[in-house]
Amino acid sequence: MEVNCLTLKDLISPRQPRLDFAVEDGENAQKENIFVDRSRMAPKTPIKNEPIDLSKQKKFTPERNPITPVKLVDRQQAEPWTPTANLKMLISAASPDIRDREKKKGLFRPIENKDDAFTDSLQLDVVGDSAVDEFEKQRPSRKQKSLGLLCQKFLARYPSYPLSTEKTTISLDEVAVSLGVERRRIYDIVNVLESLHLVSRVAKNQYGWHGRHSLPKTLRNLQRLGEEQKYEEQMAYLQQKELDLIDYKFGERKKDGDPDSQEQQLLDFSEPDCPSSSANSRKDKSLRIMSQKFVMLFLVSKTKIVTLDVAAKILIEESQDAPDHSKFKTKVRRLYDIANVLTSLALIKKVHVTEERGRKPAFKWIGPVDFSSSDEELVDVSASVLPELKRETYGQIQVCAKQKLARHGSFNTVQASERIQRKVNSEPSSPYREEQGSGGYSLEIGSLAAVYRQKIEDNSQGKAFASKRVVPPSSSLDPVAPFPVLSVDPEYCVNPLAHPVFSVAQTDLQAFSMQNGLNGQVDVSLASAASAVESLKPALLAGQPLVYVPSASLFMLYGSLQEGPASGSGSERDDRSSEAPATVELSSAPSAQKRLCEERKPQEEDEPATKRQSREYEDGPLSLVMPKKPSDSTDLASPKTMGNRASIPLKDIHVNGQLPAAEEISGKATANCFVSSEWGNPSRNTDVEKPSKENESTKEPSLLQYLCVQSPAVTSSSDPQEHPTHTS
DNA sequence: TTTTCCCGCCAAAAC
DNA sequence: GTTTTGGCGGGAAAA
Numbered sequence: 071m072e073v074n075c076l077t078l079k080d081l082i083s084p085r086q087p088r089l090d091f092a093v094e095d096g097e098n099a100q101k102e103n104i105f106v107d108r109s110r111m112a113p114k115t116p117i118k119n120e121p122i123d124l125s126k127q128k129k130f131t132p133e134r135n136p137i138t139p140v141k142l143v144d145r146q147q148a149e150p151w152t153p154t155a156n157l158k159m160l161i162s163a164a165s166p167d168i169r170d171r172e173k174k175k176g177l178f179r180p181i182e183n184k185d186d187a188f189t190d191s192l193q194l195d196v197v198g199d200s201a202v203d204e205f206e207k208q209r210p211s212r213k214q215k216s217l218g219l220l221c222q223k224f225l226a227r228y229p230s231y232p233l234s235t236e237k238t239t240i241s242l243d244e245v246a247v248s249l250g251v252e253r254r255r256i257y258d259i260v261n262v263l264e265s266l267h268l269v270s271r272v273a274k275n276q277y278g279w280h281g282r283h284s285l286p287k288t289l290r291n292l293q294r295l296g297e298e299q300k301y302e303e304q305m306a307y308l309q310q311k312e313l314d315l316i317d318y319k320f321g322e323r324k325k326d327g328d329p330d331s332q333e334q335q336l337l338d339f340s341e342p343d344c345p346s347s348s349a350n351s352r353k354d355k356s357l358r359i360m361s362q363k364f365v366m367l368f369l370v371s372k373t374k375i376v377t378l379d380v381a382a383k384i385l386i387e388e389s390q391d392a393p394d395h396s397k398f399k400t401k402v403r404r405l406y407d408i409a410n411v412l413t414s415l416a417l418i419k420k421v422h423v424t425e426e427r428g429r430k431p432a433f434k435w436i437g438p439v440d441f442s443s444s445d446e447e448l449v450d451v452s453a454s455v456l457p458e459l460k461r462e463t464y465g466q467i468q469v470c471a472k473q474k475l476a477r478h479g480s481f482n483t484v485q486a487s488e489r490i491q492r493k494v495n496s497e498p499s500s501p502y503r504e505e506q507g508s509g510g511y512s513l514e515i516g517s518l519a520a521v522y523r524q525k526i527e528d529n530s531q532g533k534a535f536a537s538k539r540v541v542p543p544s545s546s547l548d549p550v551a552p553f554p555v556l557s558v559d560p561e562y563c564v565n566p567l568a569h570p571v572f573s574v575a576q577t578d579l580q581a582f583s584m585q586n587g588l589n590g591q592v593d594v595s596l597a598s599a600a601s602a603v604e605s606l607k608p609a610l611l612a613g614q615p616l617v618y619v620p621s622a623s624l625f626m627l628y629g630s631l632q633e634g635p636a637s638g639s640g641s642e643r644d645d646r647s648s649e650a651p652a653t654v655e656l657s658s659a660p661s662a663q664k665r666l667c668e669e670r671k672p673q674e675e676d677e678p679a680t681k682r683q684s685r686e687y688e689d690g691p692l693s694l695v696m697p698k699k700p701s702d703s704t705d706l707a708s709p710k711t712m713g714n715r716a717s718i719p720l721k722d723i724h725v726n727g728q729l730p731a732a733e734e735i736s737g738k739a740t741a742n743c744f745v746s747s748e749w750g751n752p753s754r755n756t757d758v759e760k761p762s763k764e765n766e767s768t769k770e771p772s773l774l775q776y777l778c779v780q781s782p783a784v785t786s787s788s789d790p791q792e793h794p795t796h797t798s
Numbered sequence: 799t800t801t802t803c804c805c806g807c808c809a810a811a812a813c
Numbered sequence: 814g815t816t817t818t819g820g821c822g823g824g825a826a827a828a
Contacts (some may be wrong), residue, residue, distance in 0.1 A: 211826080211827090212826050212827070213823085213826090213827080242817090242818095252817085253817085253818090254819075257817090257818060257819055258819085261818090261819075274816085274817065274818095275817070356819080356820085357819075357820085396822080399822080400820085400821060400822065403821080403822075404820085405819085422824095
């Protein structure tokens with residue numbers, strides 16, 4: 071529904087007050103965005119939905135900082151829901167009076183407020199009659215209050231790539247008020263964003279918004295650090311253990327021979343040394359640091375998929391906490407918090423991995439893979455960028471790790487070789503790469519890892535990988551082409567409903583990218599499903615390249631093109647970076663393309679954000695490819711091919727991706743997918759087809775340790791292929 | 799049932 | 814002292 075509303079007009083004019091929305095929102099929608107309406111409605115109803123405690127309120131009140139920039143208002147419009155709405159909200163936020171009033175209202179009946187808000191949002195006061203309705207609507211479901219959704223709203227307020235000239239400051243109080251949540255929640259978001267340098271603390275209660283400009287650098291550094299830490303090995307080790315049946319016991323890990331040694335080292339780094347960490351001050355456990363480490367795991371992982379339990383174990387180890395189970399649980403809780411924010415940033419998406427034992431929650435990296443840049447920079451950056459880590463980890467790491475690194479050196483080399491070419495079509499690309507990359511690793515680990523990845527890849531993931539890897543070579547490799555993808559045309563998305571949204575976004579992106587010079591990477595965020603779309607609409611900001619879709623559906627495609635070639639996980643080295651150099655930095659991101667899936671979308675609308683994670687589509691698409699809708703999915707063998715794609719409604723675009731292997735194997739490719747590259751460059755990749763959808767994946771059974779299963783919901787439709795495997 | 803994760807207590811930092 | 818930050822884990826909604 072929402073989607074519908076959004077459509078064109080929205081796209082066209084972001085600002086409009088979407089009348090339509092309101093309605094929809096009311097209905098299902100509220101889930102996602104309450105605010106929008108609220109803003110409008112604000113006067114009527116109490117604004118906040120959020121429950122506020124009196125106690126807390128006090129916080130707001132007095133100060134409220136003057137500080138905060140009103141200006142935000144301008145930019146901020148962006149609520150996901152509606153830009154306009156956002157503005158209003160902001161405005162209201164800006165004006166203390168208003169805020170106060172609202173708060174008070176809220177105070178009075180915190181909970182209710184929410185409800186009210188919803189209702190309002192619905193727009194209806196109308197409703198009055200329906201108290202019942204209100205209930206429904208109002209009752210802000212848990213999802214509506216989710217951190218991921220909140221984060222999206224937060225992100226919507228700021229441009230992904232702010233002009234260097236303008237400085238945007240973020241007043242925590244203001245944001246908390248405008249978003250209707252407690253400040254505590256804002257800290258959760260900001261801490262994660264800070265870990266990626268999207269924001270930085272300026273002063274008490276104030277953060278500066280940097281946007282994604284430096285994200286590539288940050289990621290590069292994190293990747294480097296992760297390599298140094300040998301996280302990949304650790305993960306492999308843990309996985310292996312699992313395989314073995316050994317459960318995680320934190321302490322255990324060591325027992326195994328090789329792994330042990332490695333791990334040990336790791337451990338060493340991690341904690342022992344770093345005095346800097348100040349010993350464990352609170353900060354050591356900081357969400358910020360956890361977030362960085364978590365991201366490192368993805369960047370280092372060949373499969374780009376990290377299961378929560380593995381991540382938790384690794385993080386715990388580092389912290390050297392005792393292995394209690396309680397700690398594990400706590401860690402996992404925190405990881406969910408972080409994951410929700412990262413999901414909102416379209417850096418990861420939720421997937422499920424099937425192991426022998428069963429399904430495990432996991433997240434897959436869908437952010438940029440290759441951050442091209444020179445090594446040197448990396449280094450520097452790291453220092454600057456990630457001071458925290460550096461101190462802690464990095465320092466330790468370096469010392470401890472050097473040895474390891476030595477080994478790792480292979481990474482770099484490897485990558486280069488890898489890059490060599492993997493043509494899209496060619497092989498099973500993804501797997502290969504990885505393996506190759508792994509070369510450096512010990513056999514054991516490497517093999518495990520390989521397996522692991524493969525499985526994953528197969529499933530859904532492969533796509534992503536493939537895309538990266540595969541694609542790159544061909545397209546990305548070319549220096550020239552760095553952008554291939556970039557060229558995103560609005561067309562990409564043609565999807566009926568969806569596209570509008572996307573298109574908008576795209577355009578923005580494009581524009582953006584253009585400006586920046588984007589390049590190589592493209593991030594495309596697609597919304598896979600309609601849902602995404604829906605959510606998107608609101609989100610779309612004119613300025614903002616990213617749209618956030620609540621659902622996982624979004625993905626960013628990056629340059630797989632570029633990256634692909636580059637890198638492998640392990641290394642950064644990108645020679646290639648040079649190719650796209652400039653671009654990278656700046657724009658790196660932005661180019662986005664989006665794709666949509668046509669089919670689902672319409673119906674999906676309902677899903678709203680909630681799903682973010684799960685969607686299969688997503689999975690499927692993972693990397694580049696989009697799966698078509700689940701349901702049909704599969705079939706389709708016929709891909710649409712490319713050529714048309716443009717014309718075709720977008721459905722899926724995938725960027726290059728493809729999973730060659732999968733496709734081949736399965737043959738199934740999905741119809742819809744296109745290679746993005748084409749879009750960008752028609753000729754380049756052609757592989758179009760692809761799409762295997764996730765499912766096909768299975769083809770290789772052997773591998774799998776894990777399979778990625780799409781989220782149930784979606785999945786169902788599609789092929790089930792997945793699971794089966796386990797095994798290993 | 800398990801997974802996910804909201805909520806807010808409360809203490810460590812920062813004023 | 815007060816306020817800001819943010820660790821932490823109970824417990825409930827969602828799956």
